[in-house]
Amino acid sequence: MSCVHYKFSSKLDYNTVTFDGLHITLAELKRQIMGRERLKATDCDLQITNAQTREEYTDEEVHIPKHSSVIVRRTPIGGVKPAGRTFIVDRSDMAAGSSRPTDSSPSVSLAQLSKTANLAEANASEDDKIRAMMSQSNSEYDPIQ
Structure with a gap:
């Protein structure tokens, strides 16, 4: 056998x-x-x-x-489908310069963070630092420029 x-x-x-x-x-x-x-x-x-x-x-x-x-x-029947990830960015928060209502009030505003060169050492929440980084990365593509 x-x-x-x-x-x-x-x-x-x-x-x-x-x-x-x-x-x-x-x-x-x-x-x-x-x-x-x-x-x-x-x-x-x-x-x-x-x-x-x-x-x-x-x-x-x-x-x-x-x-x-x-x-x-x-x-699953029909094979494995590729794992796609979707990221949703709320641009209204970034444009308005406000934080989410659930966040505690940051010590630095998003507008000020967007002008900061070293975000790693900024006195702000991680979410605000990420929003500022996204804003900085898109600033070169702004139609006003």
């Missing part, structure tokens, strides 16, 4: 899938892992990576040799 050792990337211990022969196809390995872990094929797909070489198996007909170790990750 041949076997392939698998573990989910979030777990420490390996489990084993047994089969007859010298190798198992990726599709059959996924099917057996989903059965053992009680996962539904309609909920997720599995990404299988060789634990030693970090090679990701993508072709469902590829043969995985017996006694291999693989890392398994659950992925």
Whole structure:
């Protein structure tokens, strides 16, 4: 009896899938892992990576040799989508020179901070320093210039 050792990337211990022969196809390995872990094929797909070489198996007909170790990750149906990050900057605070209402009153106003050369040593909150830095970086592109 041949076997392939698998573990989910979030777990420490390996489990084993047994089969007859010298190798198992990726599709059959996924099917057996989903059965053992009680996962539904309609909920997720599995990404299988060789634990030693970090090679990701993508072709469902590829043969995985017996006694291999693989890392398994659950992925949404249709593959992994790139993790996009969205940053929202509230320009009204920067233009008005006021701080957020939740901040305690800063000892230096945003207008004064925008003219400060060394923001690291300025006596202001970190959020106000960031707003001043953003204002300074955009000042060269101001249409008034």
